[in-house]
Amino acid sequence: MKTSTPSSSIEDYVKVIYSFTEWQRKPITSTQLAQRLGVANSSVSEMVRKLKDQGLVDHKPYSAVTLTSDGVRLALSMVRRHRLIETFLVRELGYRWDEVHDEAELLEHAVSDTFIERMAAKLGNPTRDPHGDPIPAADGSVLMPAAHRLSELDDGHTGRITRISDDNPELLRYLAAEDIDLDAEVEVVGRRPFGGPMVVRIGSAPAPREFDFADEVASALWVHSDAGHAGCSVTES
Amino acid sequence: MKTSTPSSSIEDYVKVIYSFTEWQRKPITSTQLAQRLGVANSSVSEMVRKLKDQGLVDHKPYSAVTLTSDGVRLALSMVRRHRLIETFLVRELGYRWDEVHDEAELLEHAVSDTFIERMAAKLGNPTRDPHGDPIPAADGSVLMPAAHRLSELDDGHTGRITRISDDNPELLRYLAAEDIDLDAEVEVVGRRPFGGPMVVRIGSAPAPREFDFADEVASALWVHSDAGHAGCSVTES
DNA sequence: AGAAATTATTAGGCATACCGAAACAATAGG
DNA sequence: CCTATTGTTTCGGTATGCCTAATAATTTCT
Ligand SMILES: [Mn+2]
Ligand SMILES: [Mn+2]
Ligand SMILES: [Mn+2]
Ligand SMILES: [Mn+2]
Numbered sequence: 007m008k009t010s011t012p013s014s015s016i017e018d019y020v021k022v023i024y025s026f027t028e029w030q031r032k033p034i035t036s037t038q039l040a041q042r043l044g045v046a047n048s049s050v051s052e053m054v055r056k057l058k059d060q061g062l063v064d065h066k067p068y069s070a071v072t073l074t075s076d077g078v079r080l081a082l083s084m085v086r087r088h089r090l091i092e093t094f095l096v097r098e099l100g101y102r103w104d105e106v107h108d109e110a111e112l113l114e115h116a117v118s119d120t121f122i123e124r125m126a127a128k129l130g131n132p133t134r135d136p137h138g139d140p141i142p143a144a145d146g147s148v149l150m151p152a153a154h155r156l157s158e159l160d161d162g163h164t165g166r167i168t169r170i171s172d173d174n175p176e177l178l179r180y181l182a183a184e185d186i187d188l189d190a191e192v193e194v195v196g197r198r199p200f201g202g203p204m205v206v207r208i209g210s211a212p213a214p215r216e217f218d219f220a221d222e223v224a225s226a227l228w229v230h231s232d233a234g235h236a237g238c239s240v241t242e243s
Numbered sequence: 244m245k246t247s248t249p250s251s252s253i254e255d256y257v258k259v260i261y262s263f264t265e266w267q268r269k270p271i272t273s274t275q276l277a278q279r280l281g282v283a284n285s286s287v288s289e290m291v292r293k294l295k296d297q298g299l300v301d302h303k304p305y306s307a308v309t310l311t312s313d314g315v316r317l318a319l320s321m322v323r324r325h326r327l328i329e330t331f332l333v334r335e336l337g338y339r340w341d342e343v344h345d346e347a348e349l350l351e352h353a354v355s356d357t358f359i360e361r362m363a364a365k366l367g368n369p370t371r372d373p374h375g376d377p378i379p380a381a382d383g384s385v386l387m388p389a390a391h392r393l394s395e396l397d398d399g400h401t402g403r404i405t406r407i408s409d410d411n412p413e414l415l416r417y418l419a420a421e422d423i424d425l426d427a428e429v430e431v432v433g434r435r436p437f438g439g440p441m442v443v444r445i446g447s448a449p450a451p452r453e454f455d456f457a458d459e460v461a462s463a464l465w466v467h468s469d470a471g472h473a474g475c476s477v478t479e480s
Numbered sequence: 481a482g483a484a485a486t487t488a489t490t491a492g493g494c495a496t497a498c499c500g501a502a503a504c505a506a507t508a509g510g
Numbered sequence: 511c512c513t514a515t516t517g518t519t520t521c522g523g524t525a526t527g528c529c530t531a532a533t534a535a536t537t538t539c540t
Contacts, residue, residue, distance in 0.1 A: 051519050099361045116353035124336045
């Protein structure tokens with residue numbers, strides 16, 4: 007069926023469906039969609055039917071929702087918008103990285119393509135946002151950094167922070183207060199016994215600092231391995 | 244009745260009601276509101292009832308619509324938003340003055356107060372937008388420049404362009420192409436006979452240029468009289 | 481003043497996007 | 511394997527904001 011100009015709700019649905027599989031593996035279910043969007047399950051069922059009618063998703067009743075190629079195209083364009091706006095807010099308007107998400111969530115639906123492309127040009131066509139998420143290019147190509155959750159790395163592993171999950175603003179404020187930012191060096195020192203926090207060394211040679219990270223922190227940080235230092239125990243099933 | 248957070252439709256209605264009286268005298272009627280908003284008269288009747296319920300307008304059936312003090316407050320905040328965004332688009336993103344209106348019309352509803360105030364600070368708290376319209380301050384105070392339509396000035400009158408009505412993008416493009424901008428010096432040379440165009444000299448001493456302005460152009464340009472050069476024939480009834 | 485034209489309001493509907501409750505599938509446990 | 515729980519969809523209904531057509535008030539013209 008016809009696509010016309012998608013409503014902002016449609017745009018958000020598609021963006022959430024895409025984002026769910028960006029760093030995970032499995033496609034999203036109705037309930038997960040509902041949770042992420044903050045709407046009732048019944049609303050999702052209705053909207054998914056609409057998305058399917060418009061050729062944006064594939065869906066068989068009672069199973070997960072996946073994007074069609076049209077859906078991916080729309081999602082990438084929304085993700086690009088969102089992340090460019092976040093970058094702009096930080097670089098040009100002095101926002102902190104914990105403040106940008108909600109603003110971008112609304113602006114992404116309101117600005118024109120012209121606005122986006124002029125903004126991108128002004129920013130020098132950045133390829134990642136303030137949280138390290140990759141910004142898809144205008145042609146839809148994405149450069150996904152190879153990264154793993156800090157929480158899943160073996161003891162002794164070293165690397166740099168590539169991405170920080172942006173869905174908990176409080177966590178972002180904590181990290182900012184501790185002066186932990188993208189590209190910081192990290193080393194897994196070890197783990198406290200009985201499922202306790204992870205001990206991590208952060209910072210370069212002169213002044214490395216040690217932190218005890220609760221699992222919520224360690225699994226929000228994504229690490230790119232140092233060159234030359236081989237993989238880790240994470241397996242992609 | 245309660246005000247909650249006004250919808251973007253409500254914001255547009257209030258803004259249009261305010262703007263109508265900004266450079267004119269009489270309050271707006273239902274039909275004029277409908278024309279400006281591009282909706283049916285019946286839609287206006289319904290929305291005006293809603294605006295009245297929310298305490299934003301005064302209205303007696305079959306008569307014009309006026310803003311309450313709450314309505315004025317909301318309108319000024321929307322006008323401030325709109326004009327700051329226009330200024331930002333021109334100064335920071337390289338938009339031309341005929342391109343900014345539509346973009347601002349959507350953005351004004353989507354950005355936060357924080358965004359507006361950081362933008363204003365970055366721009367140095369400008370007091371007029373790219374078309375010369377005054378930007379209300381955050382506290383609601385407005386500095387209206389004393390200006391009259393060029394079309395209503397007597398022959399021989401001189402002054403500077405203070406404002407250019409922004410509701411015809413084509414006219415704005417024409418003026419830009421002729422290099423006519425805010426603050427340009429103007430002198431009314433005379434009028435061609437039988438309701439013909441107005442002859443106007445524009446530009447400073449070294450290279451003044453003469454133009455024949457159709458009434459649509461002459462009434463879109465607003466002029467602030469030169470200091471020391473007394474009034475004109477316009478009377479405020 | 482009375483009829484005609486204009487302007488405004490009301491009535492009845494439509495589209496979008498949400499909700500809670502009810503009905504229906506799928507999976508998990510005993 | 512059959513039932514209980516969980517997940518998903520369907521049903522009926524709400525709130526906005528828009529429309530056209532019908533009606534009502536006001537203004538204008540003769
Ligand atoms: Mn959004
Ligand atoms: Mn982000
Ligand atoms: Mn608007
Ligand atoms: Mn303007």
